[in-house]
Every structure is written in structure tokens, then in C-alpha cells.
Amino acid sequence: MxxxxxxxxxxxxxxxxxxxxxxxxxxxxxxxxxxxxxxxxxxxxxxxxxxxxxxxxxxxxxxxxxxxxxxxxxxxxxxxxxxxxxxxxxxxxxxxxxxxxxxxxxxxxxxxxxxxxxxxxxxHNFLMKLNHAFGITVSTIMQKLISLNQKQIRGKVAESLLYLSQLYDASRFVLTITRKELGELSAISEENAVRVLTEFKNENIIDMKGKEIYLRNIKLLKKISEIG
Amino acid sequence: MxxxxxxxxxxxxxxxxxxxxxxxxxxxxxxxxxxxxxxxxxxxxxxxxxxxxxxxxxxxxxxxxxxxxxxxxxxxxxxxxxxxxxxxxxxxxxxxxxxxxxxxxxxxxxxxxxxxxxxxxxxHNFLMKLNHAFGITVSTIMQKLISLNQKQIRGKVAESLLYLSQLYDASRFVLTITRKELGELSAISEENAVRVLTEFKNENIIDMKGKEIYLRNIKLLKKISEIG
DNA sequence: TAAAAAAGTTGATCTATAACAATGTTGCAT
DNA sequence: ATGCAACATTGTTATAGATCAACTTTTTTA
Missing domain, CATH: 2.60.120.10 (Jelly Rolls)
Structure with a gap:
């Protein structure tokens, strides 16, 4: 620092x-x-x-x-x-x-x-904003609690990809995180993160070249994420 | 209602x-x-x-x-x-x-x-209290996120028992929840909740008779909860 | 630019835990 | 008192995903 x-x-x-x-x-x-x-x-x-x-x-x-x-x-x-x-x-x-x-x-x-x-x-205007932000934080974490606990690896990775897509506001983006970190974001092992990505690529759900990712079929990804 | x-x-x-x-x-x-x-x-x-x-x-x-x-x-x-x-x-x-x-x-x-x-x-006194309470909520849920994700069943059940003990402020208490709910509190199956309880009983860590539970060895329970 | 470190990939194996099944027990309602 | 529904228990089986291992590719650093 x-x-x-x-x-x-x-x-x-x-x-x-x-x-x-x-x-x-x-x-x-x-x-x-x-x-x-x-x-x-x-x-x-x-x-x-x-x-x-x-x-x-x-x-x-x-x-x-x-x-x-x-x-x-x-x-x-x-x-x-x-x-x-x-x-x-x-x-x-x-x-x-x-x-x-x-x-x-x-x-x-x-x-x-x-x-x-x-x-x-x-x-109090600020305090209200703060409280509001906390409300969102809490509900986000609760959502994460569910998904990390109950979805399986494909659902978890799908969710992470959708999260990143929303974060960067694009269906095509460059990952700032490593595969290991994608695993940590999805609460799965690095190896399985890689495997699921490869699966999704083979199924034409995503396109991938190194760190560049393109979500081809967002609708299907959402489905996979929802059903777990 | x-x-x-x-x-x-x-x-x-x-x-x-x-x-x-x-x-x-x-x-x-x-x-x-x-x-x-x-x-x-x-x-x-x-x-x-x-x-x-x-x-x-x-x-x-x-x-x-x-x-x-x-x-x-x-x-x-x-x-x-x-x-x-x-x-x-x-x-x-x-x-x-x-x-x-x-x-x-x-x-x-x-x-x-x-x-x-x-x-x-x-x-603002109230708003500050509210903020404070939210802070605690957030850190509690984050803790839960970790334990539900990374501990195994013995660690999870140990944690739940300690939580209940703290809640009722007693090492001997009557469960208000069913075994299935103890499972839901620990994010494990009902069957494994039962099994771990029986294990703990056989290992003299707890005493148990139906819904009555007595935490014999809280120190060990804490250890089990911590190491997962 | 060479060497080292970090990151990525794929296959094989192992294991913790869910799911299934069958059966026993308790408590509540009529 | 009896029958039904919720609750509890134990053994068995199946499987998702972690771990291990070996290797390649990319990035960083000296």
C-alpha cells in the first residue's frame, strides 16, 4: 500500500x-x-x-x-x-x-x-439511504446463501456468469478473475469451475477464449441457474 | 391467523x-x-x-x-x-x-x-440503532454462509447446538425444533442430523432424551464447530 | 529474454452426504 | 380409546463434487 x-x-x-x-x-x-x-x-x-x-x-x-x-x-x-x-x-x-x-x-x-x-x-436522508443499501445487501447475501447451498455446480457457475454479465452490463466481457476465483465466487473447486465452463462451451451456451467470455444463450443460462 | x-x-x-x-x-x-x-x-x-x-x-x-x-x-x-x-x-x-x-x-x-x-x-438515535442491528445481521449471515458451505455435518450440528445453547442461555435445554428443522438450521438432511446427534451422545459430548438436550462437553463442541 | 511463478486443463480416484427404504415412536384429534 | 399424522431412527445405496496428479500455457519478474 x-x-x-x-x-x-x-x-x-x-x-x-x-x-x-x-x-x-x-x-x-x-x-x-x-x-x-x-x-x-x-x-x-x-x-x-x-x-x-x-x-x-x-x-x-x-x-x-x-x-x-x-x-x-x-x-x-x-x-x-x-x-x-x-x-x-x-x-x-x-x-x-x-x-x-x-x-x-x-x-x-x-x-x-x-x-x-x-x-x-x-x-436522516443519508441514514435512510444507508438502511436501504443494507436491506439490499442482506437480501443479496440471503440469495447467495440459498444458491451456494442448494444449487449444483452448473447452476452455480451459470449464476456467476449472469452476475458478471450484469456487473459489466454486457453479454461479452473479459474476466477480471481467475478460474480459481470463479470457483470461489461459486463456492466450488477450481477444477470444476473449469470443467463447467468447458461443458457450457461445448453445448454452445457460451463462447470462451482465455479470459474472454461471450454468453451466447442467456435464456438457457438463466434456466440452468434457476433450476439449480 | x-x-x-x-x-x-x-x-x-x-x-x-x-x-x-x-x-x-x-x-x-x-x-x-x-x-x-x-x-x-x-x-x-x-x-x-x-x-x-x-x-x-x-x-x-x-x-x-x-x-x-x-x-x-x-x-x-x-x-x-x-x-x-x-x-x-x-x-x-x-x-x-x-x-x-x-x-x-x-x-x-x-x-x-x-x-x-x-x-x-x-x-437518528433510532436510525443508528437500526444500522447497528443491520450490521450484526449482516455479519451473522456471512458467518452462516461460511459454516454452511465449508463445515461438514459434525461441525454444522455442533454449531447449531451451541447456537441454541446461547439462545436459551443454558447448557441444558428443550429443543423447540424437530430433527428435520435441526437439519434445516444446519443445512443438512434430517437423517444426518439424527445420526450426528446419536454420535455425539455415544461420544459423551451431549446427553439426549427425546427433545431434551444437555451439552456435556461444550469445549469439545466448540472445537468441532471451529475446525468444521 | 530466460527462469520462475501463477494460471489453466483433463483424467482418475475417493468420500461425504443426500436419497431411499423400512420401521418404530409419539402426540393429537375425534 | 383408537387411528392418523407428524416425528424419529437405522441401515443401505448412489452420486456429486472434492481431491490428487500430471501436464500445458500464460504471465510475471529479475
């Missing part, structure tokens, strides 16, 4: 959906932010450590994951630019309950969580 | 941890509440339906569970008196993302969610 710069930055942390703009909040003073870069594979935040800053991904992709038993992690989701980390702790638990690691070189903008806290203390 | 009574009830919905007392809120008017009873096995609220009321369990136990594929549900947790249902929706998703069903005859007190919303709209 290299600290690039400690500058006043008005726009980037406020781009994030959940924050209000400086204008809306009617504040003059600029927020003091820290800009930090992370290299590929570097850990941005670590489960069970204290949340000192709200972090916004400005550039790059990152994975949010929880430590499993015996090095078998579970990836919860992929973070894209404008996604924030750590807001769960604003008025919630003081520690991270997940890890975040850079999938490629990442640039972040960080704001002291205490500043966020005081800034938004009495702002 | 039988509607018992529509009375003004000041104390019972406010007993719940997350609410403030009428005194703290400095309100004179009494809250209009609905008291409803549910018989054993009756569904109190249904996944994907609109949350119209915040429900507080006044008496009885209930299970919170999500619909799985093919009737294989997953029980998230057991609700005891003073636990609330539906608060996730106050400023979050408008629908339930889980089911709740009575494990034995239950008595509930319900308050229109809209009243809660307006009552607490500008009350």
Missing part, C-alpha cells in the same frame, strides 16, 4: 451513490481525503480489523470475500469504480466483516469514517 | 430493544397496535410479500427461514419473545426476504410500519 497523496478532494468521494453532493449538504469546506493505490492482489482491507476510513474505488476492480476454513475463501461480490467499502460500520459494527483485495491495480479515495459519521450524524 | 384484539398498547411494542420507550420519545399518545395469535406451524410472514407491520414476538418461539429449492428450506435463526420482525423494511426493501413461522403457539404485537416510519423519521 503506497500513499500517493493527501489532498483536498471534493468530487470523488461524493460521486458515490450513497453520499450526498457537497451542494446538497450545503457545505463549503472541502473534504480531506487520502488517495491510495493498490497493486494487483494487494489486500485493501482485512476481515476483523478496525474500519478507520470509508473507501471508494476510483479505478480498478476488487473482490470482496470472507475467509473460509482452510484457505477456501468465498467471494461475495466484485467491486467496480464508485463502489464504497466500510459504510456498514458508520453506525454499525466497528470492524470489517470481510476482506477486500485488488483484482488489478486499484486507485482509491479514502475519507476518515469519523468525518462521515459527524458529517451525516443528523442527516 | 386469528385477530384477537385491536387495542391501544403502550408497553409491549416498546419493550423491544430497538425501539425507544414512550418516555424517551416524549410522546403522549398511545400506539395503536394489533395483537395476533398464531398456532404452531402457522406462517407469520411470507417471503416476497409486502411488509405492512412491524411484528414483535410477545410469546412463543418462531423460526425465520428462507425458501430453498425443492422444499429444502434454510432456517436462519430462532426468534424469542421481544424479537422483532420486519424492521429491515423501515427504510429498506418493502418486502420480506424471509419467512417466519410459529414453532409453537405464538402471540404477537403488531404496529403499522408506516407509523414506525413517521414516528422515527427524524430520530
Amino acid at each position: 503506497r500513499l500517493i497523496n493527501k489532498i483536498d478532494c471534493e468530487s470523488c468521494p461524493l460521486k458515490c451513490d450513497i453520499f450526498l453532493t457537497a451542494k446538497e449538504m450545503n457545505i463549503q469546506s472541502k473534504l480531506e481525503t487520502i488517495h491510495t493505490s493498490y497493486k494487483k492482489r494487494e489486500v485493501i482491507c482485512r476481515q476483523n480489523t478496525f474500519v478507520s476510513h470509508a473507501i471508494i474505488i476510483v479505478e480498478g476492480n476488487a473482490k470482496m470475500y470472507i475467509d473460509g476454513i482452510y484457505n477456501r475463501n468465498i467471494i461475495l461480490n466484485i467491486l467496480l469504480p464508485s463502489n464504497y467499502i466500510g459504510l456498514l460500520s458508520v453506525f454499525g459494527s466497528p470492524n470489517y466483516n470481510y476482506n477486500v483485495a485488488a483484482l488489478n491495480d486499484c486507485h482509491t479515495c479514502q475519507v476518515d469514517i469519523e468525518i462521515i459519521r459527524t458529517l451525516y450524524y443528523g442527516n | 386469528r385477530l384477537i384484539n385491536k387495542i391501544d398498547c403502550e408497553s409491549c411494542p416498546l419493550k423491544c430493544d430497538i425501539f425507544l420507550t414512550a418516555k424517551e420519545m416524549n410522546i403522549q399518545s398511545k400506539l395503536e397496535t394489533i395483537h395476533t395469535s398464531y398456532k404452531k406451524r402457522e406462517v407469520i410472514c411470507r417471503q416476497n410479500t409486502f411488509v405492512s407491520h412491524a411484528i414483535i414476538i410477545v410469546e412463543g418461539n418462531a423460526k425465520m427461514y428462507i425458501d430453498g429449492i425443492y422444499n429444502r428450506n434454510i432456517i436462519l435463526n430462532i426468534l424469542l419473545p421481544s424479537n422483532y420482525i420486519g424492521l429491515l423494511s423501515v427504510f429498506g426493501s418493502p418486502n420480506y426476504n424471509y419467512n417466519v413461522a410459529a414453532l409453537n403457539d405464538c402471540h404477537t404485537c403488531q404496529v403499522d410500519i408506516e407509523i414506525i416510519r413517521t414516528l422515527y423519521y427524524g430520530n
Whole structure:
């Protein structure tokens, strides 16, 4: 982790959906932010450590994951630019309950969580947004709980592919994650992740060349994902 | 579902941890509440339906569970008196993302969610409590995600037993759930739930007679739960 | 640009657990 | 009191997916 710069930055942390703009909040003073870069594979935040800053991904992709038993992690989701980390702790638990690691070189903008806290203390508009976001988080994780538990490998991989497609808003995309990570996202082994991908390719459901993936038959993928 | 009574009830919905007392809120008017009873096995609220009321369990136990594929549900947790249902929706998703069903005859007190919303709209103390509660919920579910995915049946059952022990605050307790439900709480089959219980009994880790369970060796149970 | 490390692939084997089956037990309703 | 439905138990079988192993390809680093 290299600290690039400690500058006043008005726009980037406020781009994030959940924050209000400086204008809306009617504040003059600029927020003091820290800009930090992370290299590929570097850990941005670590489960069970204290949340000192709200972090916004400005550039790059990152994975949010929880430590499993015996090095078998579970990836919860992929973070894209404008996604924030750590807001769960604003008025919630003081520690991270997940890890975040850079999938490629990442640039972040960080704001002291205490500043966020005081800034938004009495702002119920913000609190409502926060609560709303948490509601979505909870229902997402619950959905994941089901699928990781009850679907079989084809259903799990289908779901992951659809998730990625939606994330990148395209039926043709370049995987930022490795096969092993695709396995961690689907809670299956690396080998089976590869096998299912090959199956899908042979069945003309997807097209694949290295990291490039094209979802040929999204309708069928959805079916496979649903029935498990 | 039988509607018992529509009375003004000041104390019972406010007993719940997350609410403030009428005194703290400095309100004179009494809250209009609905008291409803549910018989054993009756569904109190249904996944994907609109949350119209915040429900507080006044008496009885209930299970919170999500619909799985093919009737294989997953029980998230057991609700005891003073636990609330539906608060996730106050400023979050408008629908339930889980089911709740009575494990034995239950008595509930319900308050229109809209009243809660307006009552607490500008009350950041409440919003902060809500945020805090959500934080705990999220980290609990994440923990569950790990254990259901990576532990094997002995670890899962050990975890469930420890959970129940903590819930009832006793090493000796009477199961309110069936073996099938213990399976659903541990995400394993009913048969394997029985088998593991018998194993634990034979290994003198627990004592068991029908629905009565006594955790003899909690330390070992914790070990089994941790290593999976 | 060579060497090392990381990532990807395919086949064979092993195993944990679900599913099936059969039967016993308890509790509730009429 | 009796019969039905829910609940519990134990043994057997089948299988999905992990693990192991050996190898190739790609990417990173020095």
C-alpha cells in the first residue's frame, strides 16, 4: 500500500451513490481525503480489523470475500469504480466483516469514517439511504446463501456468469478473475469451475477464449441457474 | 391467523430493544397496535410479500427461514419473545426476504410500519440503532454462509447446538425444533442430523432424551464447530 | 529474454452426504 | 380409546463434487 497523496478532494468521494453532493449538504469546506493505490492482489482491507476510513474505488476492480476454513475463501461480490467499502460500520459494527483485495491495480479515495459519521450524524436522508443499501445487501447475501447451498455446480457457475454479465452490463466481457476465483465466487473447486465452463462451451451456451467470455444463450443460462 | 384484539398498547411494542420507550420519545399518545395469535406451524410472514407491520414476538418461539429449492428450506435463526420482525423494511426493501413461522403457539404485537416510519423519521438515535442491528445481521449471515458451505455435518450440528445453547442461555435445554428443522438450521438432511446427534451422545459430548438436550462437553463442541 | 511463478486443463480416484427404504415412536384429534 | 399424522431412527445405496496428479500455457519478474 503506497500513499500517493493527501489532498483536498471534493468530487470523488461524493460521486458515490450513497453520499450526498457537497451542494446538497450545503457545505463549503472541502473534504480531506487520502488517495491510495493498490497493486494487483494487494489486500485493501482485512476481515476483523478496525474500519478507520470509508473507501471508494476510483479505478480498478476488487473482490470482496470472507475467509473460509482452510484457505477456501468465498467471494461475495466484485467491486467496480464508485463502489464504497466500510459504510456498514458508520453506525454499525466497528470492524470489517470481510476482506477486500485488488483484482488489478486499484486507485482509491479514502475519507476518515469519523468525518462521515459527524458529517451525516443528523442527516436522516443519508441514514435512510444507508438502511436501504443494507436491506439490499442482506437480501443479496440471503440469495447467495440459498444458491451456494442448494444449487449444483452448473447452476452455480451459470449464476456467476449472469452476475458478471450484469456487473459489466454486457453479454461479452473479459474476466477480471481467475478460474480459481470463479470457483470461489461459486463456492466450488477450481477444477470444476473449469470443467463447467468447458461443458457450457461445448453445448454452445457460451463462447470462451482465455479470459474472454461471450454468453451466447442467456435464456438457457438463466434456466440452468434457476433450476439449480 | 386469528385477530384477537385491536387495542391501544403502550408497553409491549416498546419493550423491544430497538425501539425507544414512550418516555424517551416524549410522546403522549398511545400506539395503536394489533395483537395476533398464531398456532404452531402457522406462517407469520411470507417471503416476497409486502411488509405492512412491524411484528414483535410477545410469546412463543418462531423460526425465520428462507425458501430453498425443492422444499429444502434454510432456517436462519430462532426468534424469542421481544424479537422483532420486519424492521429491515423501515427504510429498506418493502418486502420480506424471509419467512417466519410459529414453532409453537405464538402471540404477537403488531404496529403499522408506516407509523414506525413517521414516528422515527427524524430520530437518528433510532436510525443508528437500526444500522447497528443491520450490521450484526449482516455479519451473522456471512458467518452462516461460511459454516454452511465449508463445515461438514459434525461441525454444522455442533454449531447449531451451541447456537441454541446461547439462545436459551443454558447448557441444558428443550429443543423447540424437530430433527428435520435441526437439519434445516444446519443445512443438512434430517437423517444426518439424527445420526450426528446419536454420535455425539455415544461420544459423551451431549446427553439426549427425546427433545431434551444437555451439552456435556461444550469445549469439545466448540472445537468441532471451529475446525468444521 | 530466460527462469520462475501463477494460471489453466483433463483424467482418475475417493468420500461425504443426500436419497431411499423400512420401521418404530409419539402426540393429537375425534 | 383408537387411528392418523407428524416425528424419529437405522441401515443401505448412489452420486456429486472434492481431491490428487500430471501436464500445458500464460504471465510475471529479475
